Amino acid sequence: MTTALSTTAAKAPQAGVDLLRIVRINEEIKSVVNVAFKINIMALNAIFLAKRAGVAARGFGVLSNELRVFSQDLRDCMSSLTSLVHGCVNDVSLMLQDIRHTRLLRHAAEMTNGTRMAEVLARRERENERHAASLASQRKQLKRALEDAFRMVELGGVLAKSAKIEAAYGQSFAVPLSQVSSEFDGIVEEIRASLESLRHSAFFAGR
Amino acid sequence: MKTTKTIFQDGDHKWIAIVRDPEKPNYLIDTNEYLVAHGGQGLLLDPGGAEVFPAVFSALSSEFDPSALAGIFASHQDPDICSSLALWLEFNPGMRCYVSWLWSSFIPHFGGNADTFVSLPDEGADISLNGLPLQAVPAHYLHSSGNFNLYDKTAKVLFSGDIGAALLPPGEDGLFVENFDRHIRHAEGFHRRWMGSNEAKRRWCERVAQMEIDMLCPQHGAIYQGADVQRFINWFDGLQVGVVNG
Ligand SMILES: [Fe+2]
Numbered sequence: 001m002t003t004a005l006s007t008t009a010a011k012a013p014q015a016g017v018d019l020l021r022i023v024r025i026n027e028e029i030k031s032v033v034n035v036a037f038k039i040n041i042m043a044l045n046a047i048f049l050a051k052r053a054g055v056a057a058r059g060f061g062v063l064s065n066e067l068r069v070f071s072q073d074l075r076d077c078m079s080s081l082t083s084l085v086h087g088c089v090n091d092v093s094l095m096l097q098d099i100r101h102t103r104l105l106r107h108a109a110e111m112t113n114g115t116r117m118a119e120v121l122a123r124r125e126r127e128n129e130r131h132a133a134s135l136a137s138q139r140k141q142l143k144r145a146l147e148d149a150f151r152m153v154e155l156g157g158v159l160a161k162s163a164k165i166e167a168a169y170g171q172s173f174a175v176p177l178s179q180v181s182s183e184f185d186g187i188v189e190e191i192r193a194s195l196e197s198l199r200h201s202a203f204f205a206g207r
Numbered sequence: 208m209k210t211t212k213t214i215f216q217d218g219d220h221k222w223i224a225i226v227r228d229p230e231k232p233n234y235l236i237d238t239n240e241y242l243v244a245h246g247g248q249g250l251l252l253d254p255g256g257a258e259v260f261p262a263v264f265s266a267l268s269s270e271f272d273p274s275a276l277a278g279i280f281a282s283h284q285d286p287d288i289c290s291s292l293a294l295w296l297e298f299n300p301g302m303r304c305y306v307s308w309l310w311s312s313f314i315p316h317f318g319g320n321a322d323t324f325v326s327l328p329d330e331g332a333d334i335s336l337n338g339l340p341l342q343a344v345p346a347h348y349l350h351s352s353g354n355f356n357l358y359d360k361t362a363k364v365l366f367s368g369d370i371g372a373a374l375l376p377p378g379e380d381g382l383f384v385e386n387f388d389r390h391i392r393h394a395e396g397f398h399r400r401w402m403g404s405n406e407a408k409r410r411w412c413e414r415v416a417q418m419e420i421d422m423l424c425p426q427h428g429a430i431y432q433g434a435d436v437q438r439f440i441n442w443f444d445g446l447q448v449g450v451v452n453g
């Protein structure tokens with residue numbers, strides 16, 4: 001019983017730290033969502049620019065369209081990440097509550113004789129395990145969704161780099177087109193770096 | 208661990224006070240919990256905060272089978288009254304909680320679900336504990352705006368919640384009031400500041416003065432018995448409440 005008590009006590013700071021980490025992940029995802037929205041507007045501008053440039057920027061126009069689709073896909077992907085993060089926040093909060101209840105029930109059990117309390121504790125432990133298992137599964141799903149997002153953004157990076165090359169064929173529009181494509185590239189790189197750091201969050205370590 | 212003291216007994220009809228925990232940290236206000244038992248069933252009055260649950264639970268278990276608790280009576284919504292609710296429900300999921308209708312959607316933040324709560328109307332209600340008639344007596348605005356005492360006319364005991372509460376210094380924390388004048392000094396500041404309405408106080412004093420009460424049992428401090436009950440009512444009647452400096 002003493003061992004289990006200390007295990008429960010050790011879990012409390014872990015759950016608190018998890019909550020902090022998951023909140024940071026959420027903040028990072030929010031900033032990626034903002035940036036993804038920016039790409040959409042940039043892509044629209046780029047499409048108009050390519051139309052004005054005409055035949056010379058046809059390739060660029062196609063890529064801008066692709067980037068617009070990419071920004072939409074990215075936003076969809078981020079909204080599913082957001083709901084997974086919310087699921088994790090919920091489960092970590094439940095675990096924090098479990099930890100407090102378990103601590104108090106254990107303390108009561110230590111001070112009391114009787115089998116009924118042991119049953120109640122066992123039921124509480126089963127509930128704790130259920131919440132922990134749910135968190136583990138959400139954590140795994142979040143990790144997988146982040147990997148998917150990362151691969152998608154790498155593809156976006158290829159698009160942005162191709163747009164840079166295409167911009168060079170834009171004749172009199174080469175300068176504004178390459179400016180736009182550089183901005184694309186910069187932003188996609190920013191998102192890539194964000195997701196890269198999220199993939200390595202300590203929240204995913206060890207479990 | 209807290210101490211239990213049987214303050215009334217007639218066969219299996221009992222009032223047990225659960226009081227004073229030497230291990231309780233000082234930053235938590237000291238509380239008294241009471242169990243009314245009758246015919247093998249129990250009603251726990253103001254079961255206390257979550258942090259004191261282990262001490263209350265273990266003390267109660269020494270006297271009474273906690274799985275025979277039929278319900279909890281919450282005089283009002285404060286955390287020192289019933290933030291332990293979720294823990295009691297873990298032990299006894301079917302248990303009911305009697306509380307003012309005013310708080311019946313607030314207290315579930317401490318635990319329980321739609322089936323847990325029995326809302327008490329402002330005018331009060333009769334509660335039967337395995338045939339023992341108990342009465343939820345209105346004491347609104349003293350201090351909570353939805354506030355009840357619990358009266359057991361058979362035992363002549365009134366559980367008065369925060370009314371009559373005293374913050375007793377160590378060494379003067381006996382279970383019963385021994386010297387009224389000395390005791391009441393520790394109750395005065397509390398009543399002036401926590402009790403909000405002179406009008407409500409007057410109505411409460413008139414109401415309880417007509418009741419037969421051998422013991423008036425507050426949620427903090429010491430129990431008034433015998434002549435001290437009327438002494439307390441008279442004192443409270445004369446006190447100006449709802450006073451704050453600043
Ligand atoms: Fe209170």
Ligand SMILES: [Fe+2]
Nearest residue numbers: 285287369426
């Ligand atoms: Fe209180």
